[in-house]
Amino acid sequence: MAVIFQGNEGLASHEPADIVDISDQPTYGDALITGSIGEPSVLMPMLAGDSASHDVAGLIFNGLVKYDTDLGVIGDLAESWDISPDGLIITFHLKKNVKWTDGVEFTADDVMFGYKTIIDDKTPTPYKEDYLQVKKAEVLDRYTFRVTYGKPFAPSLTTWGNLVVLPKHLLEGKDITKSDLTRKPVGMGPYFLNKWTSGQEVVLDSNKTYFEGRPYIDRYIYKIIPDSATMFLELQAGGIDMMGLTPIQYTKQTDTDFFRNNFQRYRYPQFSYTYMGFNLKHPWFKDKRVRQAIAHSIDKSEIVDVVLFGLGSPSTGPYVPNTWPYNPDVRKYAYDLKTARHLLAEAGWVDTDGDGILEKDGRSFEFTILTNQGNNLRINTATIIQWRLAKIGIKVNVRAVEWSTFINEFVDKRRFEVVILGWSIGIDPDQFDIWHSSKTKEKEFNFVSYSNAAVDDLLEKGRRTFNIEERKKAYFRIQEILAEELPYIFLYVPDATPVVHSRIKGIKPTTIGISYNLYKWYVPKGLQKHRIEQ
Amino acid sequence: MLTYLVKRLLEMIPTLLGITLISFFIIHLAPGKPTDVLAELNPKITPEAREKLEKYYGLDKPIIVQYGMWVKRVVGFDFGESFSTDRRPVMEKIWDTKQPLLERRLFITFMLNLLSMFIILMIAIPLGISSATHQYSLFDKITTLVVFTGFAMPAFWFALLLMLFFGIHLHWLPISGLKSVNYESLPLAGQIWDRVRHLILPIFVSAFTGLAADSRYMRSSMLEVLRQDYITAARAKGLPERTVIYKHALKNALLPIITIMGLSVPGLIGGSVIFENIFGIPGMGQLFYAGVMQRDYPLVMGILTVGAILTLTGNLLADIGYMIADPRIRAR
Numbered sequence: 087m088a089v090i091f092q093g094n095e096g097l098a099s100h101e102p103a104d105i106v107d108i109s110d111q112p113t114y115g116d117a118l119i120t121g122s123i124g125e126p127s128v129l130m131p132m133l134a135g136d137s138a139s140h141d142v143a144g145l146i147f148n149g150l151v152k153y154d155t156d157l158g159v160i161g162d163l164a165e166s167w168d169i170s171p172d173g174l175i176i177t178f179h180l181k182k183n184v185k186w187t188d189g190v191e192f193t194a195d196d197v198m199f200g201y202k203t204i205i206d207d208k209t210p211t212p213y214k215e216d217y218l219q220v221k222k223a224e225v226l227d228r229y230t231f232r233v234t235y236g237k238p239f240a241p242s243l244t245t246w247g248n249l250v251v252l253p254k255h256l257l258e259g260k261d262i263t264k265s266d267l268t269r270k271p272v273g274m275g276p277y278f279l280n281k282w283t284s285g286q287e288v289v290l291d292s293n294k295t296y297f298e299g300r301p302y303i304d305r306y307i308y309k310i311i312p313d314s315a316t317m318f319l320e321l322q323a324g325g326i327d328m329m330g331l332t333p334i335q336y337t338k339q340t341d342t343d344f345f346r347n348n349f350q351r352y353r354y355p356q357f358s359y360t361y362m363g364f365n366l367k368h369p370w371f372k373d374k375r376v377r378q379a380i381a382h383s384i385d386k387s388e389i390v391d392v393v394l395f396g397l398g399s400p401s402t403g404p405y406v407p408n409t410w411p412y413n414p415d416v417r418k419y420a421y422d423l424k425t426a427r428h429l430l431a432e433a434g435w436v437d438t439d440g441d442g443i444l445e446k447d448g449r450s451f452e453f454t455i456l457t458n459q460g461n462n463l464r465i466n467t468a469t470i471i472q473w474r475l476a477k478i479g480i481k482v483n484v485r486a487v488e489w490s491t492f493i494n495e496f497v498d499k500r501r502f503e504v505v506i507l508g509w510s511i512g513i514d515p516d517q518f519d520i521w522h523s524s525k526t527k528e529k530e531f532n533f534v535s536y537s538n539a540a541v542d543d544l545l546e547k548g549r550r551t552f553n554i555e556e557r558k559k560a561y562f563r564i565q566e567i568l569a570e571e572l573p574y575i576f577l578y579v580p581d582a583t584p585v586v587h588s589r590i591k592g593i594k595p596t597t598i599g600i601s602y603n604l605y606k607w608y609v610p611k612g613l614q615k616h617r618i619e620q
Numbered sequence: 621m622l623t624y625l626v627k628r629l630l631e632m633i634p635t636l637l638g639i640t641l642i643s644f645f646i647i648h649l650a651p652g653k654p655t656d657v658l659a660e661l662n663p664k665i666t667p668e669a670r671e672k673l674e675k676y677y678g679l680d681k682p683i684i685v686q687y688g689m690w691v692k693r694v695v696g697f698d699f700g701e702s703f704s705t706d707r708r709p710v711m712e713k714i715w716d717t718k719q720p721l722l723e724r725r726l727f728i729t730f731m732l733n734l735l736s737m738f739i740i741l742m743i744a745i746p747l748g749i750s751s752a753t754h755q756y757s758l759f760d761k762i763t764t765l766v767v768f769t770g771f772a773m774p775a776f777w778f779a780l781l782l783m784l785f786f787g788i789h790l791h792w793l794p795i796s797g798l799k800s801v802n803y804e805s806l807p808l809a810g811q812i813w814d815r816v817r818h819l820i821l822p823i824f825v826s827a828f829t830g831l832a833a834d835s836r837y838m839r840s841s842m843l844e845v846l847r848q849d850y851i852t853a854a855r856a857k858g859l860p861e862r863t864v865i866y867k868h869a870l871k872n873a874l875l876p877i878i879t880i881m882g883l884s885v886p887g888l889i890g891g892s893v894i895f896e897n898i899f900g901i902p903g904m905g906q907l908f909y910a911g912v913m914q915r916d917y918p919l920v921m922g923i924l925t926v927g928a929i930l931t932l933t934g935n936l937l938a939d940i941g942y943m944i945a946d947p948r949i950r951a952r
Contacts, residue, residue: 210705307801490651
């Protein structure tokens with residue numbers, strides 16, 4: 087097999103698209119080269135902790151279910167499923183005649199094997215927890231797989247994605263971590279691994295017998311370029327077709343005729359948010375009025391405009407705008423220094439000695455915002471907040487610490503006053519681990535020590551029913567309480583801003599991004615750039 | 621001579637143990653654990669699961685015990701398995717025997733640095749000599765300016781400028797990586813040319829930015845030698861200037877360069893993180909940096925140990941070089 091350049095495409099030699107013969111029918115052929123800062127470490131979803139591994143493994147493995155573009159759950163390897171009325175039993179009916187890329191048929195035994203592997207003590211996986219909730223798993227027949235839960239667990243359905251499907255015939259009786267399959271996986275997804283050159287590239291070829299239809303693009307190359315400036319130059323030189331842009335690249339550096347003619351930019355909210363979290367054990371921040379005053383002194387849209395160049399939206403709660411759990415009608419804190427000063431005065435913070443800094447009980451209002459080094463967006467956000475808070479007489483110091491140190495020495499030991507951090511959130515709205523008062527022990531995620539009995543109840547309710555309206559009600563109420571009490575000041579939801587070469591067609595941006603239908607992307611015959619010899 | 625060598629080799633053993641012991645403790649002093657990548661701030665992991673992961677990696681034992689286990693393995697030339705999720709043996713990451721020679725990290729970094737060191741020496745030595753023999757001339761001033769510009773310029777910035785110019789404006793050279801996408805389909809000559817094209821910018825940048833040290837050493841050491849009495853004597857004998865410089869002075873002036881070369885041996889395999897990241901070169905610098913950030917103890921220790929062995933060997937080679945070059949040392 088080989089790839090051959092049909093022409094050296096770039097600034098000098100690029101022909102305008104309109105003089106090339108284009109038939110807009112999907113055709114097979116060409117290669118898509120995407121750039122990545124990180125290299126995958128292991129191509130077996132359940133063992134992988136990094137996003138690069140999941141990006142690539144996601145094209146090799148499928149799950150029983152997947153998210154639809156409207157965030158509903160649809161079948162992937164499962165044709166359909168039944169949930170018992172009490173929500174405790176899920177029975178999956180699998181698609182027939184799905185083949186692993188080595189030709190063996192995929193059956194319920196493979197799911198059972200994957201499930202047993204992930205709950206095995208000897209498997210080092212961070213995703214065990216969800217599967218330990220399963221009380222009983224059974225293979226009813228070749229194409230039917232049933233799981234029984236001890237308690238109804240709403241996120242359970244979506245956990246049957248690609249983490250738990252493994253080729254039993256290749257792995258049975260072997261130590262999964264020592265298996266060759268971690269670097270040479272066998273899956274049944276749209277692409278299969280052709281070659282992996284460490285530190286350079288992962289080459290995937292299309293699976294001609296993919297059960298959803300043969301992918302149009304014959305080859306997918308995941309090219310590792312550790313420096314983002316270099317990656318951007320490679321994009322311009324034609325070395326890669328696709329990458330994620332930084333805010334400045336999106337708004338300024340790609341705003342040229344060259345980019346408009348050759349590339350298509352996309353933009354949609356990421357499933358994550360950045361927040362400013364208070365240590366609620368700290369006497370100053372225990373007082374709700376102080377937190378609200380700080381919220382009134384921060385202009386979120388200013389942060390979005392300056393830090394993200396407008397590529398994001400101010401957030402009001404822990405969900406992404408325009409998704410079903412998101413509640414738009416919660417208390418908002420307009421930038422209003424008068425109210426802020428008033429609230430602070432009520433809480434006892436007054437500038438008694440006239441030095442411009444508020445005092446209470448003889449102590450000046452001065453604290454440190456901690457964040458992790460290397461994330462300039464967060465450091466810039468902290469700097470803007472520092473400047474804004476100075477206006478109401480609060481002195482803020484900003485300190486950035488390397489990630490491991492930050493977590494182990496400061497967050498885990500509760501040695502912080504305020505942090506700026508972000509959460510990547512799943513599509514399921516369950517955030518039990520972040521807000522429930524039982525999750526405040528060391529290494530747990532409610533590290534701001536938030537505790538509210540009503541929220542605890544609602545969190546419990548939200549994860550114990552499959553009824554989406556009931557869940558929605560619970561999560562809407564949680565957002566109202568959080569907006570009132572402000573354990574975090576929710577700052578912004580950043581946008582993902584990928585860019586793709588414009589010869590690649592069939593991309594349809596949705597709430598879940600663009601790459602969900604990668605196997606349907608195509609390059610019209612006249613625009614194909616690489617020829618794959620098979 | 622032989623007893624001297626044996627003595628030196630034996631001395632290396634306790635030195636090496638000391639180096640690894642100190643390294644091992646220092647690495648473990650840094651906060652955080654290798655399991656952080658999998659476990660930190662991942663809402664899907666329970667404390668029990670975390671403990672299991674730590675036990676799995678042997679992190680629940682006291683550091684001194686972990687060190688003992690490590691030494692025991694290393695004596696059998698086994699650096700253990702990486703703690704990163706791929707669980708590959710450390711040696712395989714550094715020197716993957718399943719890959720062709722040109723794809724092995726140690727080889728890539730070593731060849732690249734060797735080539736650039738060779739080019740630096742080829743340019744720096746004549747440059748240093750001419751600067752010394754024409755001290756304070758216009759040529760001396762211009763070379764000083766040029767080599768110090770190279771020295772002072774941030775390598776990453778210079779690299780990006782060159783990529784922009786040669787890669788995007790002129791389309792002459794590739795921007796990053798070691799080979800093109802269509803490499804496999806090229807004939808042998810094309811493959812070699814493809815590799816060479818990819819090496820031009822990295823080697824040029826590293827040579828240009830590294831020129832200053834060697835050429836300045838050469839210049840000052842040459843100046844030093846030219847002031848010696850025996851040079852005056854040689855000139856008084858009426859020897860032509862060429863013979864004086866290249867036969868009598870050069871030999872002695874090269875001695876400090878041997879020391880520098882010995883000291884640069886660890887640099888040959890160390891590689892530079894910034895440099896390798898900018899050019900997308902999968903070398904040792906990248907590997908080491910990733911290892912440190914993930915607290916991948918076996919990988920970091922493996923690289924440090926290989927580095928320590930090579931440094932000690934480099935020192936030894938430099939001493940041997942001295943003995944060959946300088947009869948006074950040989951006599952001792």
